[in-house]
Amino acid sequence: MRQSSVRAHNLALVLRQVADSANPISRATVAAATGLTRATVSALVDDLVAGGLLTELDPPPRTGAGRPAAGLALAADGPAALGCEINVDYLAACVVDLTGAVRHRLVEHADQRPAGAAAALAGLGRLAARARALADADGLPLAGAALAVPGLVAADGLIRVAPNLGWQDVDAPGLLRHAPGMADLPITVDNEANLAALGELRAGGGAPDSFVYVSGEIGIGAGIVLDGALYRGVRGWSGEIGHVPVHPGGRECRCGAHGCLEQYAGMEAILREAGVSSLDQIQAPLSSAGTALGLALAAVVNLLDIDTIVLGGIYVPLLPWLRDHIETELHHRVLTAHLAPVTLRAAVLGPDAAMRGAADAVIRSVRDDPAAWLSRAGRL
Ligand SMILES: [Zn+2]
Numbered sequence: 001m002r003q004s005s006v007r008a009h010n011l012a013l014v015l016r017q018v019a020d021s022a023n024p025i026s027r028a029t030v031a032a033a034t035g036l037t038r039a040t041v042s043a044l045v046d047d048l049v050a051g052g053l054l055t056e057l058d059p060p061p062r063t064g065a066g067r068p069a070a071g072l073a074l075a076a077d078g079p080a081a082l083g084c085e086i087n088v089d090y091l092a093a094c095v096v097d098l099t100g101a102v103r104h105r106l107v108e109h110a111d112q113r114p115a116g117a118a119a120a121l122a123g124l125g126r127l128a129a130r131a132r133a134l135a136d137a138d139g140l141p142l143a144g145a146a147l148a149v150p151g152l153v154a155a156d157g158l159i160r161v162a163p164n165l166g167w168q169d170v171d172a173p174g175l176l177r178h179a180p181g182m183a184d185l186p187i188t189v190d191n192e193a194n195l196a197a198l199g200e201l202r203a204g205g206g207a208p209d210s211f212v213y214v215s216g217e218i219g220i221g222a223g224i225v226l227d228g229a230l231y232r233g234v235r236g237w238s239g240e241i242g243h244v245p246v247h248p249g250g251r252e253c254r255c256g257a258h259g260c261l262e263q264y265a266g267m268e269a270i271l272r273e274a275g276v277s278s279l280d281q282i283q284a285p286l287s288s289a290g291t292a293l294g295l296a297l298a299a300v301v302n303l304l305d306i307d308t309i310v311l312g313g314i315y316v317p318l319l320p321w322l323r324d325h326i327e328t329e330l331h332h333r334v335l336t337a338h339l340a341p342v343t344l345r346a347a348v349l350g351p352d353a354a355m356r357g358a359a360d361a362v363i364r365s366v367r368d369d370p371a372a373w374l375s376r377a378g379r380l
Pocket of ligand 1: 242243253254255256257260262
């Protein structure tokens with residue numbers, strides 16, 4: 001390896017040790033854990049502190065013999081992330097700092113379907129610019145932005161199709177860059193369920209290494225996490241659980257087929273079933289939606305041998321009204337149900353999982369390659 005790539009590798013190694021530690025740790029502990037010499041670790045730590053990625057905390061009051069060591073921690077005023085989400089009926093943006101703390105959160109509820117892609121992304125751009133101004137006021141430099149969308153996204157960020165928005169081949173990064181203050185920011189785009197699943201995996205809420213995350217909105221998507229990694233599928237388009245048939249020959253779906261899960265357990269179907277106009281009015285079990293979800297999830301469990309299902313989006317508040325019907329179907333249809341239970345639980349990040357996952361993706365990219373950030377920020 002070239003010298004510079006060895007150094008980049010070691011910077012990431014040191015930063016990861018500090019990030020993964022529950023408490024501030026000393027340079028000596030980092031050296032012991034990484035196998036690097038103390039002199040090497042000290043030089044790397046100095047660069048990370050100077051670059052605004054690490055902070056050195058005062059040592060705790062001495063309790064015994066010897067000089068207590070200063071503790072290292074991620075810098076809360078270091079590079080931050082802008083997490084954005086566009087969904088059928090809302091826009092959202094948040095600022096998350098390097099430690100993973102949410103510093104600002106903005107949400108605007110409005111149906112995005114009538115406006116079309118350019119207007120919806122212009123609206124999101126204004127929201128993102130407001131979030132960026134709040135980050136600026138806090139003195140937080142932004143490392144980048146990530147956008148969660150309810151659709152199939154190509155590797156270059158092009159939204160190939162978002163059926164519930166009625167979008168096709170939308171250049172989201174290109175349109176977002178027109179917003180004030182966004183032109184210089186690296187922007188990535190990913191499917192909202194994928195980002196939410198990654199957010200849950202890393203949120204430390206006890207998510208296992210393998211699970212399926214199901215995001216309920218007007219559409220329904222899934223993020224499949226296997227052995228700690230997102231399974232994206234051959235072309236990156238896995239997780240379209242909303243179009244798993246649960247009633248062949250049933251209601252027509254926006255995708256053109258009939259009887260898709262979305263038509264029974266998507267938000268509009270649920271409001272219809274409950275005969276209410278908003279989710280917080282729901283006060284009774286949702287048998288049709290719960291049974292439809294149970295049918296689709298039983299197929300997923302039978303196919304993948306997953307033992308945990310995490311429900312996100314609108315399913316977080318609705319889980320008490322869905323759980324019995326889902327579990328009845330799982331019990332009845334999962335071949336191994338009597339051998340090992342399937343755990344059904346709500347997303348720990350709640351309805352914000354997708355935009356939090358988006359911000360987390362940016363933070364991870366800084367943590368995984370601090371040298372790239374330092375060189376971009378002119379600090380290396
Ligand atoms: Zn469909």
